[in-house]
Amino acid sequence: MNKRKLKQLFELVRSEPAPVPREDFVADVLRAVHRGPPVTAPEALAISDQLIRLFPRLVFAAALVIVLCVAVDFGLTAAGMPGLGDGLSQISAQWLLTPDEFRL
């Protein structure tokens, strides 16, 4: 089977006429349409629905942040610089009570 033959087949199929709808097709569609719910604007989503919808993205974003932090920490440690954990200890030493101070 060469490419030309397949191309010919597509061309032949392209020329095939589609079936013609029955005369009462439009009336049937209208009956079906009137049986169903009326056309209305979509309802606004509740916050909980929006959160549920966003949940997979939130999970992905959280996982990405964790991976990034771990990678940065590894990078800093490998470069001999203080890692994120050390940075956090410094901050807590500045702003919070150290374990020693707490004992006092």
Next chain:
Amino acid sequence: MSDDAELLERIRNGATDDFAEIVRRHQPRVFAILHRYERDAHKVEDLAQETFVKAWRALEQFDGRAPFAHWLSRVATRVALDHLRREKRRQDEIGLPEVGDDALDWLRSDDEKNELDARSAAELLDLAMRELSPLDRVVITMQEIEGRSVKEICAATGASGVAVRVRALRARGKLRRVLEKLVKDENEQTQAEATV
């Protein structure tokens, strides 16, 4: 006569019977799209009805940025895709239909004068297309038969541009292999009959 935008505005304001005019205008296009995926005229009609009912229910989502015909075509394509997925499961249970001798002769022949009518060609292609996944079938049909751009196919199927190109390439390859197999099986059968 009002254009689609005016008609749709009237429908939104309560003139629901104007939807009949929308159906009348767009039914040839919808039937043409659905006929590419379903050979049975009665089923095509059911699918066309489903398309218009879905379009009616989703009318508020049509924002008017693209022509209504394009939006409706996308609805029809999605209906066709759902139909193919249902049919694929059924087809796995009942097997494939047979193809006519004319189509097989044309397929085997290298003679340019050997012609095939559009109906037989469509039956042959339909048989080969059944071996494709529903989404691959929609992609190759839109590209090769309806002449749609990759962008339009992406909009209708929700697939990315790369995925559409890959699927089209894969579908063409598979179609060639399926048709080759048809010819090979037919040749083997003819040889077996000649030996007997």
